[in-house]
Amino acid sequence: MEQTLELLSLSPPGWGANLLRGLVNSIQIALGAFGFGLIIGFFGAMGKLYGSPWVRDLLEVYTTVVRAVPELVLILILYYAGTDILNNIAGAFGRGPIQINGVAAGIWVLGIVQGAYATEILRGAIRAIPPGQTEAARAYGMPRDLMARRVTIPAMTAFAIPGLANLWLIATKDTALLAVVGFSELTLETRQAAQTTRAYFTFFLAAGFLYLMVTLFSGVIFGRIEKWARRGQPSHRSS
Amino acid sequence: MGTARAAVASQLMIRAMLIPRRLIMLGLFAAFVVWCVVTMDWSWLPRYAPLALSGLWVTIWLLVVTIILGFTLAVPLGLAQAIGPWYLAAPARAFCTVIRGTPLLLQIWLLYYGLGSLFPQFPWIRESELWPYLRQAWPYAVLSLTLSYAGYEGEVMRGAFASVQKGQIEAARAFGMPPRKIFFRIWLPQAIRSALPTLGGETILQLKATPLVATITIVELYAVAGRVRQDTFIIYEPLLLLAAGYLVIAGVITLGFRWIEGRGPNMSR
Amino acid sequence: MKLKTTLTAGAAALALMTGAAMAETIKVGIAAEPYPPFAAPDSAGNWSGWEVEIANAICEVQELDCAITPVAWDGIIPSLMGEQIDVIMASMSITEDRAKQIDFTDHYYKTPAVIVTAKGSGITPDDAGLNGKILGVQASTTHQAYAQKHFEGVAGEIRVYQTQDEANQDLYSGRIDAVQADSIAMADFVASGIGDCCEIVGAVADDVAVLGQGVGGGVRKGDDALRETINEGIAKILENGTYDEITKNYFSTTIYSK
Numbered sequence: 226m227e228q229t230l231e232l233l234s235l236s237p238p239g240w241g242a243n244l245l246r247g248l249v250n251s252i253q254i255a256l257g258a259f260g261f262g263l264i265i266g267f268f269g270a271m272g273k274l275y276g277s278p279w280v281r282d283l284l285e286v287y288t289t290v291v292r293a294v295p296e297l298v299l300i301l302i303l304y305y306a307g308t309d310i311l312n313n314i315a316g317a318f319g320r321g322p323i324q325i326n327g328v329a330a331g332i333w334v335l336g337i338v339q340g341a342y343a344t345e346i347l348r349g350a351i352r353a354i355p356p357g358q359t360e361a362a363r364a365y366g367m368p369r370d371l372m373a374r375r376v377t378i379p380a381m382t383a384f385a386i387p388g389l390a391n392l393w394l395i396a397t398k399d400t401a402l403l404a405v406v407g408f409s410e411l412t413l414e415t416r417q418a419a420q421t422t423r424a425y426f427t428f429f430l431a432a433g434f435l436y437l438m439v440t441l442f443s444g445v446i447f448g449r450i451e452k453w454a455r456r457g458q459p460s461h462r463s464s
Numbered sequence: 465m466g467t468a469r470a471a472v473a474s475q476l477m478i479r480a481m482l483i484p485r486r487l488i489m490l491g492l493f494a495a496f497v498v499w500c501v502v503t504m505d506w507s508w509l510p511r512y513a514p515l516a517l518s519g520l521w522v523t524i525w526l527l528v529v530t531i532i533l534g535f536t537l538a539v540p541l542g543l544a545q546a547i548g549p550w551y552l553a554a555p556a557r558a559f560c561t562v563i564r565g566t567p568l569l570l571q572i573w574l575l576y577y578g579l580g581s582l583f584p585q586f587p588w589i590r591e592s593e594l595w596p597y598l599r600q601a602w603p604y605a606v607l608s609l610t611l612s613y614a615g616y617e618g619e620v621m622r623g624a625f626a627s628v629q630k631g632q633i634e635a636a637r638a639f640g641m642p643p644r645k646i647f648f649r650i651w652l653p654q655a656i657r658s659a660l661p662t663l664g665g666e667t668i669l670q671l672k673a674t675p676l677v678a679t680i681t682i683v684e685l686y687a688v689a690g691r692v693r694q695d696t697f698i699i700y701e702p703l704l705l706l707a708a709g710y711l712v713i714a715g716v717i718t719l720g721f722r723w724i725e726g727r728g729p730n731m732s733r
Numbered sequence: 734m735k736l737k738t739t740l741t742a743g744a745a746a747l748a749l750m751t752g753a754a755m756a757e758t759i760k761v762g763i764a765a766e767p768y769p770p771f772a773a774p775d776s777a778g779n780w781s782g783w784e785v786e787i788a789n790a791i792c793e794v795q796e797l798d799c800a801i802t803p804v805a806w807d808g809i810i811p812s813l814m815g816e817q818i819d820v821i822m823a824s825m826s827i828t829e830d831r832a833k834q835i836d837f838t839d840h841y842y843k844t845p846a847v848i849v850t851a852k853g854s855g856i857t858p859d860d861a862g863l864n865g866k867i868l869g870v871q872a873s874t875t876h877q878a879y880a881q882k883h884f885e886g887v888a889g890e891i892r893v894y895q896t897q898d899e900a901n902q903d904l905y906s907g908r909i910d911a912v913q914a915d916s917i918a919m920a921d922f923v924a925s926g927i928g929d930c931c932e933i934v935g936a937v938a939d940d941v942a943v944l945g946q947g948v949g950g951g952v953r954k955g956d957d958a959l960r961e962t963i964n965e966g967i968a969k970i971l972e973n974g975t976y977d978e979i980t981k982n983y984f985s986t987t988i989y990s991k
Contacts, residue, residue: 295672298686400567433574
């Protein structure tokens with residue numbers, strides 16, 4: 226037991242600090258990917274609902290492919306293709322190769338995956354808005370972007386939160402896949418620590434505990450956000 | 465009745481594909497495929513075809529076996545949470561929370577390498593009946609994928625059990641049906657039917673989880689693509705073919721679930 | 734107006750990024766897995782080992798600004814070709830197959846491939862000994878190529894692992910009967926705590942076409958400038974005794990052979 230605590234301690238030769246550093250990286254990547262995915266998802270949902278038939282079909286292809294192909298495969302394709310494209314662009318401008326650090330590449334890759342799911346979630350949430358609200362806004366002559374800001378987004382948020390909470394959890398867990406490609410995040414640090422010290426159980430359980438804490442903490446936060454988003458709306462509990 | 469509806473649905477789908485816009489897209493896609501076949505390097509295909517087929521078989525049987533076993537485990541998990549006493553509901557809930565709160569990759573590695581590191585400390589394991597199975601990687605893959613599927617579906621089934629109208633159960637009890645018959649004739653079938661759309665999506669998610677077992681030496685489809693890449697250093701072609709393969713399998717699964725959904729009475733609720 | 738400012742700001746940022754990337758740092762790619770005694774991380778995340786020290790010595794003597802960059806082993810050649818790293822120094826053997834994709838520097842060490850098994854297993858490093866046994870190798874290595882060429886129908890099963898460490902772990906657990914890998918890395922494993930379970934039973938018959946002509950640094954095809962620089966560096970440290978000094982800290986005999 227003492228040996229276990231020693232292995233996990235925060236200062237060398239304990240690996241605790243490494244694990245925490247990996248956790249910070251994981252959360253950074255997850256936050257970035259979630260945010261990037263939300264942006265893609267917003268434009269994707271708009272495109273799917275209000276866009277031309279071409280845009281709608283192309284977006285359908287995007288969401289179908291991303292949701293059917295395993296993330297590992299997508300990560301590999303996007304990583305190699307992404308760096309190739311970036312290097313080609315840089316080459317066309319006569320510059321040397323652009324260095325993308327691990328976090329940025331992870332955000333790019335996972336963000337595209339998240340974007341497909343976010344598109345569907347946001348699309349469903351926007352469709353769930355009572356149509357009377359948007360009709361009334363249009364009858365008042367509200368310009369499109371004002372309507373989006375004042376009516377669509379606030380009303381859609383309450384419906385989107387459960388799906389987005391789930392998506393956030395998927396983002397945090399998908400960062401573990403980046404370990405297979407060698408990006409430094411919690412799962413890779415855990416595996417390196419376990420391989421160097423041979424204490425596989427200890428480190429994998431510790432990593433599992435850390436992920437669980439992130440999950441539970443996120444659940445609490447999203448519960449609060451949902452309560453805030455639903456404020457003023459009629460709820461099933463009669464007050 | 466179900467087949468007629470399926471026939472109408474497929475006719476509608478075909479007609480939807482035949483409008484000019486979609487025809488142009490299909491044409492562009494076909495042109496893209498032809499361009500890929502002609503310009504890219506496919507010399508590795510003949511040599512690796514047998515390996516690819518065996519990888520495909522491994523992916524499929526892993527998917528089917530873990531879904532069946534996982535679902536069998538998910539039903540009691542969901543039931544325990546829906547109506548069970550606290551000493552059954554709490555562990556079930558804890559199990560589902562832990563499984564859904566930690567990455568599958570971590571669970572797989574914990575089972576395979578974590579347990580593996582314990583073996584030398586118990587020398588009698590090597591003499592036991594189980595040893596030939598403990599040496600292989602597939603039991604660990606099946607176990608971790610099953611537990612993972614059970615964790616997620618336990619949560620889905622909990623909601624499904626809770627959503628079946630109370631009135632039906634009460635009516636069945638009023639008729640004097642024994643509890644087991646109520647469960648297997650009324651409650652479970654209706655719960656499954658209401659959960660079917662979600663189950664279809666979860667099955668596709670399970671398909672997407674299978675590549676992770678390549679990290680514990682199981683040679684399934686993704687591992688085959690990796691092998692081709694490592695042997696020949698060709699990066700994109702194996703990956704593109706791999707993605708296409710998964711798309712096809714996912715399409716088959718989706719069609720299968722739609723057919724199953726079409727077979728039951730229409731739950732327009 | 735707003736659009737224009739955003740675009741110029743973005744272009745400036747991009748230019749800054751690429752500008753920063755143009756500084757002459759040579760990224761030395763090593764495998765992101767512990768491979769003692771050649772490279773292993775400590776708990777602070779610093780990599781050390783014989784190969785790391787040799788790389789640093791070459792960089793020092795050639796006055797290059799090197800950055801040790803861990804990359805996943807099975808993506809290390811694509812990383813080189815994609816210019817994420819500039820040179821591979823990850824115990825990569827010089828083989829014809831690899832030479833089709835990348836250029837190699839001169840070799841900087843050469844060691845045989847050995848079979849490691851549990852103590853007292855009675856397995857010998859040839860067809861007879863490995864008949865029906867489970868053999869573990871690391872993916873993308875000459876050992877995997879060798880095993881698949883020579884032991885494919887002979888061994889009961891050839892298991893391919895992502896890292897050498899995982900193969901060693903499974904040998905320790907008893908899941909596999911034998912491991913084929915580099916003799917130095919295996920000597921280090923057998924001398925370590927859990928390596929107590931196992932012993933080296935001997936070297937496999939040589940096959941230069943598959944096992945290669947020693948371990949060298951990998952550079953992109955056509956990157957002759959860097960290749961020559963590193964070759965010079967290797968020659969210099971062999972001459973001025975730095976190579977022997979570093980080797981003495983890790984091994985009892987020299988591991989460089991012509």
